[in-house]
Amino acid sequence: MLDRTEQGRSTGTLKPRIAFLGTGWIGLNRMEAMVAAGSAEVVAVCDPSEEMRSKACELASEAEAVGSLEEVLDIAPDGIVIATPSALHAGQAIAALERGIAVFCQKPLGRTAAEVEEVVAAAAKADRLLGVDLSYRCTEGMTRIRDLVRAQEFGHIFAVELEFHNAYGPDKDWFYNRTLSGGGCLIDLGVHLADLALWTLDFPQVETVQGGLFRGGRRLGGGSEEVEDYAAASIRLQTGTSVRLSCSWNLHAGQDAVISARFFGTEGSAQWRNVGGSFFDFTAERYRGTAAEVLACPPDDWGPRAACAWLRQLSLDPGFDPGACSYLHSAQIIDRIYGR
Template sequence: MADTLNVALVGYGYVGRVFHAPLIAHTAGLRLHTIVSGDAGKVHADLPGAQVVGDPAAAFADDAIDLVVIAAPNAVHAPLAIAALQAGRHVMVDKPFTTTLEEAGRVMDAARGAGRIASVFQNRRWDADFLVLRALIDQGALGDLAELHSHFDRFRPQVPDRWRERAGPGAGLWFDLGPHLVDQALQLFGMPDTIQADIGAQRADAVVDDFFHLVLRYGRLRVVLHAGSLVAANGPRFAAHGTRGSFVKHGLDPQEAALRDGVVPGSDGWGCDPQPGILTTIADGVPVPRTFEGPCGDYRACYAAMRDAILGRGEAPVTAAQALDVMRVLEAGLASAASGRAIAPG
């Protein structure tokens, strides 16, 4: 296999256009070969030389394709991934991996049967603020952690007309932002003992969930995952508190905004946090706050890891076990919200 891998991107909506196309195009060793879209004019307006096909099966059957990236609506993630794997292609699926744990298992079975890799685009493992938080926890800078609050709030009072806001499998905020926050928590702490979830709709015209609040219990540690759609005054993105101090971070990683504005991935200052967090420790009983800067984020690292895994140089960015664990927590969250009680995942 050549060191440069040809990629077919299935879907050219917001996620495919803003995230995947530019990240693929600017990751060394990857070539954006084909885009599957029913609107070739939309694709060519951005990428005049792109090869566009309307049928995913045509891309899957093309032996020039090494990797298929699925950025289509959530409900079709599983059937598209299985079809691509059965055609002999490696697959990366945008989050959520699938809409159910059972579907996720079938995708991984198809990957094993085909001898191919199936992974998930969990780009927010490479958010600058998450990299800093992870480093602080790994270094023991916060001591024994007691609380972690992870918020991803927005102010979107009007319900837009898009598939994510319509009733159906994989719709709603829990399956939109939940996979990111859950994956980050599992990366830090593994599977929780129990999950207590509140998932609901708060906007007047909402027909799917637009709010969630979860408490993950790990012994005495509590991890709170929260997202709302009616939050005009955002609090911290992260707030971590332990026996040696606290880390509080406001503002979101800048990469999505940069991609939306057409900034080329890897440009000067790419992924560097303009609003570093504050680490507060205690010296002689007095709080000592200081700005704590860490490495810049880079979503291309997810694609680089997938490239290397396909070439036999490393592990997939999200392993099969990790992908299935996120799905277990997503389903446990739904079960907890429906029953009003804590659920042990898996």
């Protein structure tokens, strides 16, 4: 006879018991979406800020507020959502996975490709689901473009151009400490761009990577302990595709943000971009010659979509998804741009 957990997973009716480690803006947003969907039982919240813990408990009144990761693990949730500073991600994820707990982590999964590889290996060994909040994959526009690219609607994609320029910078000091963050705007924003390119093109092999890092307009040398506020890279894929990406903090952008991904093919092209400087509103179009077709436009509640997809999968099967191996590919590109 199946026990309650096995029965629930076989029918897709089980509400996984979820803990939240880090309940700042992003953690609360993901929690709110899960609670609103009625698809999770939030059993624990952990954050160093009493104010943030209180806000989390307002959303999930049955959750236990605890003071450490060890206390969270002792509650033995089915899954844990990690939204803590970057330096903690790999260690916290591995600790949870080794206790048989599935993980959904904010990006970056690790500060280096080596850390990412360790987490993925831990998930595979524990046979537990691992997800990363690469949320731009889940925008309607990028999903449409990816489907069209993989259906070869644009012929051979020979060039990709991506940018993410933020007119502001992070408001927490740890972002500017390389030991704590792993880097500057490249690991904060560029990881999204590298992932979007590889994910859309179905993860081709990378041949060459060349990049440059800047701080306050000065080019940073190898081994610099300063974190960059501007990064640019040129990547050549084994398919012959040329990928260029650039990202920045505190750029004179003329608006809050400039975010876009352009895919150029022999039979057409497509563009995904933010609208009016927004961090949240995106449009997507496909082009053939001078003709343009709208693929997607606001509104689109894409933010918590990756987290909710992980939760749905967890309710069906908590086992390791080999797709998690893809997280290493973009981490390796970021490492190569940093010269690591």
